[in-house]
Amino acid sequence: MISLLDIVGPVMVGPSSSHTAGACRLSRVARALLEEEPVEARFELHSAFAKTMRGHGTDRALVAGALGMEVDDPRLKDALEIAKERGLRYALKPKNMGPEAHPNSVAITLTGASRTIAVLGASIGGGMIEIREVDGFPVSLSAKDPCLLLFYEDRPGVVMRASEIIGRRGINIASMEVLRRGKGDEAFMRIDLDAPLPPPDVDALRQMPGVRRVHVLDRVAGGAPIT
Amino acid sequence: MATLNSFAETLEQAERSERPLDAIFLEAESSERELPPERVVQIFRERWTVMKDSVRRGLAGGKSFSGLVGGDARKVMEYTRDGDIAGGRLVAKCIAYSIAVLEENSRMGIIVAAPTAGAAGMVPGTLLALSEERGFDDDFATRGLVVAGGFGALVAAKAELSGAAGGCQAEQGVGAAMAAGALTFLLGGTPRMSVHAAALTLQNTLGLACDPVAGLVEVPCVVRNGFTAMLALTGAQTALAGVESVIPMDEVVEAMVKIGEAMPRSLKETADGGLAMTPTGCRIRNELYQIR
Numbered sequence: 467m468i469s470l471l472d473i474v475g476p477v478m479v480g481p482s483s484s485h486t487a488g489a490c491r492l493s494r495v496a497r498a499l500l501e502e503e504p505v506e507a508r509f510e511l512h513s514a515f516a517k518t519m520r521g522h523g524t525d526r527a528l529v530a531g532a533l534g535m536e537v538d539d540p541r542l543k544d545a546l547e548i549a550k551e552r553g554l555r556y557a558l559k560p561k562n563m564g565p566e567a568h569p570n571s572v573a574i575t576l577t578g579a580s581r582t583i584a585v586l587g588a589s590i591g592g593g594m595i596e597i598r599e600v601d602g603f604p605v606s607l608s609a610k611d612p613c614l615l616l617f618y619e620d621r622p623g624v625v626m627r628a629s630e631i632i633g634r635r636g637i638n639i640a641s642m643e644v645l646r647r648g649k650g651d652e653a654f655m656r657i658d659l660d661a662p663l664p665p666p667d668v669d670a671l672r673q674m675p676g677v678r679r680v681h682v683l684d685r686v687a688g689g690a691p692i693t
Numbered sequence: 694m695a696t697l698n699s700f701a702e703t704l705e706q707a708e709r710s711e712r713p714l715d716a717i718f719l720e721a722e723s724s725e726r727e728l729p730p731e732r733v734v735q736i737f738r739e740r741w742t743v744m745k746d747s748v749r750r751g752l753a754g755g756k757s758f759s760g761l762v763g764g765d766a767r768k769v770m771e772y773t774r775d776g777d778i779a780g781g782r783l784v785a786k787c788i789a790y791s792i793a794v795l796e797e798n799s800r801m802g803i804i805v806a807a808p809t810a811g812a813a814g815m816v817p818g819t820l821l822a823l824s825e826e827r828g829f830d831d832d833f834a835t836r837g838l839v840v841a842g843g844f845g846a847l848v849a850a851k852a853e854l855s856g857a858a859g860g861c862q863a864e865q866g867v868g869a870a871m872a873a874g875a876l877t878f879l880l881g882g883t884p885r886m887s888v889h890a891a892a893l894t895l896q897n898t899l900g901l902a903c904d905p906v907a908g909l910v911e912v913p914c915v916v917r918n919g920f921t922a923m924l925a926l927t928g929a930q931t932a933l934a935g936v937e938s939v940i941p942m943d944e945v946v947e948a949m950v951k952i953g954e955a956m957p958r959s960l961k962e963t964a965d966g967g968l969a970m971t972p973t974g975c976r977i978r979n980e981l982y983q984i985r
Contacts, residue, residue: 468846468849468850469722469725469726469846470718470721470722470733470737470839470842470843470845470846471722471726471733471736471737471740471842472846472849473807473808473841473842473845473846473849473854473871474737474740474805474806474807474808474816474838474841474842474845475740475805475806475807476805476806477740477743477803477804477805478803478804478805478806478810479801479802479803480797480798480799480800480801480802480803480804480810480813480910481758481798481799481801481810481811481909481910481911482809482810482811482910483806483808483809483810483811483813483855484809484855484856484857484962485962486801486810487806487810513857513958513963514856514857514958514961514962514963515857517908517962517963517964517965518905518908518909518962518963518964519908520908520982521759521905521907521908521909521910521911521964522908522909522910523758523801538803540803542801543801568857568858569857569858569958569961569962569963570855570857589855590853590855590858591808591809591849591853591854591855591857591858591863592806592808592809592849592854592855593806593809593810
């Protein structure tokens with residue numbers, strides 16, 4: 467469903483909704499998944515994204531997102547200088563991802579003090595984005611609405627226990643996706659929610675047996691929550 | 694939108710319930726966002742304020758980041774004050790205001806995408822020009838903005854609104870169609886007239902290439918917002934006169950998607966063709982990026 471406020475919006479720093487605002491949002495998602503201050507950011511840009519990178523301020527927008535800025539933050543245009551001040555090393559380079567990849571695709575690798583996260587995403591117009599891969603798992607998420615990502619060991623009962631914790635809080639699961647690398651191997655769950663899950667419940671998810679990590683994406687790419 | 698899937702369905706609903714288009718769209722958005730309609734109106738009103746600010750800052754501002762554009766909106770306004778212009782004040786303001794937003798955008802100023810940043814000029818430009826000339830207040834203009842948003846959302850349900858996927862037709866074509874529908878609404882046209890205004894406008898942008906010089910949202914994007922604003926005005930004028938589009942709006946959108954797919958990548962925001970690859974376009978790019 468497309469919202470009218472996504473069409474007449476976002477309120478943003480120019481010059482391009484897909485190449486500036488969308489790029490910033492893709493990077494914001496990567497930062498949210500990293501859950502710590504990044505010290506290194508690597509961006510690989512495909513096709514149209516690479517071709518017009520400097521002209522559209524895509525480089526500044528990607529770095530701004532990694533620094534946690536929103537699409538309407540006037541400091542976005544100084545993001546490269548601010549990254550230097552804050553000690554964020556960054557590198558941008560073109561990468562041909564093949565004819566099937568969306569022309570506005572970017573592979574983002576963020577490294578913090580304790581971990582690294584890899585995100586592949588595309589800017590699909592008007593500032594809207596789609597995350598297509600997280601740490602190698604194929605996903606499809608807009609990051610507009612509250613969403614949980616679980617990485618865990620493939621074993622019986624995890625899906626049931628997770629939905630139990632969410633259900634107890636009275637929060638509705640909008641949609642859900644479960645994947646695994648192989649039987650008994652690392653597995654992945656994406657849970658879209660109608661409302662954000664309170665932190666104690668997120669902790670309960672984290673303490674479930676077999677769960678390696680839980681990421682919370684609360685409207686990272688949708689601008690400030692409208693209430 | 695929760696309940697609307699096509700222009701035909703929206704029109705049917707508006708005619709059956711005898712309600713204005715903005716009421717239909719507001720109801721859909723309110724249910725999609727789970728917000729009271731008054732809150733949705735309030736957010737649109739806030740965005741309208743940002744839009745008006747972007748016009749004002751655009752008219753006052755200087756050159757773009759690259760130095761290629763800037764100051765054209767003011768030229769159009771100053772010429773108009775001399776009272777010697779082909780289309781009168783409404784036309785001149787539509788052109789100048791639409792360009793102003795894109796000039797502000799090219800300086801990395803704050804704008805409201807409508808539906809994209811590169812096509813952010815027409816909706817605020819034409820709605821503000823009309824409101825000033827006709828004495829419409831902000832509340833009424835905001836109702837037009839809701840209609841523009843609804844039209845854009847209906848197109849976006851079928852088409853990706855980016856130059857990279859669909860060329861400029863999917864950005865400025867859609868922005869002009871949104872503006873045409875909203876202008877027709879504000880001028881008292883029926884819902885049917887609004888939809889025809891959008892269809893007539895969009896079909897006359899089909900095939901429009903996205904070929905930005907040096908990959909900047911500057912040439913031809915900035916002045917093109919003034920030109921496509923004129924298409925929106927033409928769409929409203931013809932539809933209000935009773936002219937109807939032979940091809941229904943939903944089918945025009947489908948045609949736009951297919952044309953976008955058929956267009957070569959070089960004409961879809963890669964700066965690898967068209968104006969970007971003219972001798973002058975290449976020289977500008979080389980100078981900006983010090984390529985030898």
